[in-house]
Amino acid sequence: MSQPKTLFDKIWDAHIVKQKEGHPDVFYIDRHFIHEVTSPQAFEGLRKRGVKVFNPARTTAVPDHNVPTIDQHLPIKEALSRHQVETLRKNTEEFGVTLYDLGHPYQGIVHIVGPELGLTLPGMTIVCGDSHTSTHGAFGTIAFGIGTSEVEQVLSTQCILQYRPKTMKIEINGKLGKGVVAKDIILYVISKISASGATGYFVEYAGDAIRNLSMEARMTICNMSIEMGARGGLIAPDQITFDYIKGRKFAPQGADYDKKVAEWKQLKTDEGAKYDEVLTFDAADIAPMITYGTNPGMGIKVTDRIPTAAELKDISEQTSFNKSLEYMGLEEGTQLLGKPVDYVFIGSCTNARIEDLRLVAEIVKGKKKAENVEVWVVPGSKQVEEQARKEGLDKIFEEAGFQLRQPGCSACLAMNEDKIPAGKYCISTSNRNFEGRQGPKSRTFLASPLSAAAAAITGKVTDVRSIV
Amino acid sequence: MAKEKFTTLKSQAVPLPIENIDTDQIIPARFLKATTRDGFGENLFRDWRFNNDDTPKDFVLNDKKYTGKILVAGKNFGCGSSREHAAWAIHDYGFRVVISSFFADIFKNNALNNATLPVTVSEDFLKKTFAAIEKNPATVITVDLENQKVSLEDGTSESFDINAYKKTCLANGYDDIDYLLSLREEIKQFEIAR
Numbered sequence: 001m002s003q004p005k006t007l008f009d010k011i012w013d014a015h016i017v018k019q020k021e022g023h024p025d026v027f028y029i030d031r032h033f034i035h036e037v038t039s040p041q042a043f044e045g046l047r048k049r050g051v052k053v054f055n056p057a058r059t060t061a062v063p064d065h066n067v068p069t070i071d072q073h074l075p076i077k078e079a080l081s082r083h084q085v086e087t088l089r090k091n092t093e094e095f096g097v098t099l100y101d102l103g104h105p106y107q108g109i110v111h112i113v114g115p116e117l118g119l120t121l122p123g124m125t126i127v128c129g130d131s132h133t134s135t136h137g138a139f140g141t142i143a144f145g146i147g148t149s150e151v152e153q154v155l156s157t158q159c160i161l162q163y164r165p166k167t168m169k170i171e172i173n174g175k176l177g178k179g180v181v182a183k184d185i186i187l188y189v190i191s192k193i194s195a196s197g198a199t200g201y202f203v204e205y206a207g208d209a210i211r212n213l214s215m216e217a218r219m220t221i222c223n224m225s226i227e228m229g230a231r232g233g234l235i236a237p238d239q240i241t242f243d244y245i246k247g248r249k250f251a252p253q254g255a256d257y258d259k260k261v262a263e264w265k266q267l268k269t270d271e272g273a274k275y276d277e278v279l280t281f282d283a284a285d286i287a288p289m290i291t292y293g294t295n296p297g298m299g300i301k302v303t304d305r306i307p308t309a310a311e312l313k314d315i316s317e318q319t320s321f322n323k324s325l326e327y328m329g330l331e332e333g334t335q336l337l338g339k340p341v342d343y344v345f346i347g348s349c350t351n352a353r354i355e356d357l358r359l360v361a362e363i364v365k366g367k368k369k370a371e372n373v374e375v376w377v378v379p380g381s382k383q384v385e386e387q388a389r390k391e392g393l394d395k396i397f398e399e400a401g402f403q404l405r406q407p408g409c410s411a412c413l414a415m416n417e418d419k420i421p422a423g424k425y426c427i428s429t430s431n432r433n434f435e436g437r438q439g440p441k442s443r444t445f446l447a448s449p450l451s452a453a454a455a456a457i458t459g460k461v462t463d464v465r466s467i468v
Numbered sequence: 469m470a471k472e473k474f475t476t477l478k479s480q481a482v483p484l485p486i487e488n489i490d491t492d493q494i495i496p497a498r499f500l501k502a503t504t505r506d507g508f509g510e511n512l513f514r515d516w517r518f519n520n521d522d523t524p525k526d527f528v529l530n531d532k533k534y535t536g537k538i539l540v541a542g543k544n545f546g547c548g549s550s551r552e553h554a555a556w557a558i559h560d561y562g563f564r565v566v567i568s569s570f571f572a573d574i575f576k577n578n579a580l581n582n583a584t585l586p587v588t589v590s591e592d593f594l595k596k597t598f599a600a601i602e603k604n605p606a607t608v609i610t611v612d613l614e615n616q617k618v619s620l621e622d623g624t625s626e627s628f629d630i631n632a633y634k635k636t637c638l639a640n641g642y643d644d645i646d647y648l649l650s651l652r653e654e655i656k657q658f659e660i661a662r
């Protein structure tokens with residue numbers, strides 16, 4: 001018998017083109033996604049070198065960061081945003097790369113589009129010039145974000161140079177409590193290990209609490225791996241994965257599919273394989289979570305108090321902690337529960353899939369939003385938007401006074417027209433609460449779609465368990 | 469494309485003793501709209517440097533006392549988004565070295581791909597470095613790539629790690645892509661065999 005291997009190592013080893021002592025591995029990429037922000041300089045590089053795209057069929061492009069979420073049929077108002085989207089159009093045409101442009105039925109946020117089209121398949125290596133590429137790990141892939149120089153490498157050679165990261169297993173066992181969903185699991189884990197707790201590692205999520213999650217919930221977990229510093233996170237594929245993939249546009253079909261499933265079943269960590277680090281959590285300890293600070297590690301149970309500077313484990317963090325609370329306009333040691341919010345943002349590659357919208361609809365059905373809040377629901381893709389309409393979720397949102405917008409990154413980052421004004425509080429289902437992330441001086445509370453929906457109804461930070 | 473070569477750098481340094489500086493602070497998203505690599509330095513740490521009306525804030529980059537090609541920052545520098553624009557902004561502003569006790573992975577890689585050396589030092593050495601700059605803003609720090617050593621004026625020094633391959637690339641101004649392009653035939657064979 002050969003040495004037992006982790007799932008990560010199996011996939012990694014199968015993609016090494018060339019290996020040399022002291023040298024990074026030449027690592028082959030199966031699937032490459034690009035968007036308008038991090039690709040223009042890469043195409044420019046190809047042009048300067050006079051190089052073609054190595055294998056255009058392995059790259060898929062979609063505009064998402066800069067796009068408006070209303071009136072998408074009109075030209076983009078802001079000149080620089082328009083220019084970036086037009087540059088993507090021009091580049092993909094010139095280099096023969098498939099583009100799902102604005103208005104196309106497959107357009108959406110890059111990390112939502114890949115899985116829903118069946119472009120993301122178990123055992124693959126996947127990269128994109130975007131840190132939340134980790135989302136695709138939910139299918140048992142090695143998926144991670146890269147910089148633009150590396151985008152250029154993939155376009156021109158279908159490879160990048162990589163050092164093998166260390167591996168970490170995060171195991172979550174037990175049953176989740178009422179009102180607790182995937183977003184709470186990952187916010188909880190990050191609050192426990194900090195925003196840099198997994199730097200240098202690639203994470204495998206395991207345990208029955210993970211096994212029992214749907215594919216969409218697993219994507220939410222893997223999506224935020226980067227928020228604890230990890231290169232990425234993956235989950236071994238199982239029947240839930242295979243069922244999700246079946247029948248999707250670009251997934252293998254018929255006998256091909258059956259053959260692939262047989263192969264995918266081998267994609268798991270061998271008994272006795274070693275990880276560099278193993279962490280275990282109990283699902284029963286997790287409650288609805290919310291962040292109070294300016295990095296995703298600054299999270300608490302929604303019913304807890306914000307810690308005091310004196311309570312921090314590491315006193316060297318006090319300066320950053322105080323700066324963070326000052327930015328957020330919050331007091332140490334106080335409760336967030338009951339704090340009025342101004343905006344509710346339901347969207348982003350973390351939580352804008354159909355199941356997320358269903359969770360929200362369930363809570364708000366027949367109710368109205370509070371007067372003091374503005375609520376934006378931004379579906380992750382055209383297909384999600386279509387599905388929501390088919391199920392009548394649009395009616396529920398409309399009656400509640402929510403705005404259902406068109407797909408894009410929207411208020412997840414302040415790059416398009418959707419920005420949270422200075423000083424305002426937004427409870428957001430996205431993944432980053434950095435200073436200015438949602439607009440200059442905006443203040444973000446990260447939470448689950450359920451908690452966001454609850455806040456939309458009450459107009460303040462609410463324990464969702466108190467209203468269901 | 470050849471990049472500038474890195475040997476030994478002796479320079480004053482700019483201190484930024486804040487932890488978890490994310491790439492949204494280094495270069496806010498609204499400045500990512502350029503389609504070239506140039507000019508990002510202008511908006512480096514934009515929201516810490518300037519008020520909304522573009523008047524300068526009380527921030528270290530606006531303080532003439534502090535200058536130089538070395539940025540010294542608190543731990544977990546460069547976390548968050550994978551935007552290489554953060555590394556471009558730092559390089560374009562004029563920095564060639566960032567010293568911290570901990571770097572986020574993607575940032576470290578992006579910096580190395582852009583002729584900028586991330587130097588990881590111990591918490592203790594980082595504290596000494598901040599103290600030295602506080603005592604004398606004109607103090608000179610020496611970063612010697614060849615010997616992988618960073619030293620302060622009082623003689624305190626520490627060695628740092630850098631991967632042998634990346635070291636060669638920095639020292640010679642090589643680019644990963646030149647190497648990969650030379651392997652295109654081999655990669656094609658690998659792809660066919662899969």
Ligand code: SF4
Nearest residue numbers: 132348349409412413
């Ligand atoms: S939704 Fe947010 S995190 Fe996801 S790709 Fe868009 S900007 Fe990045």
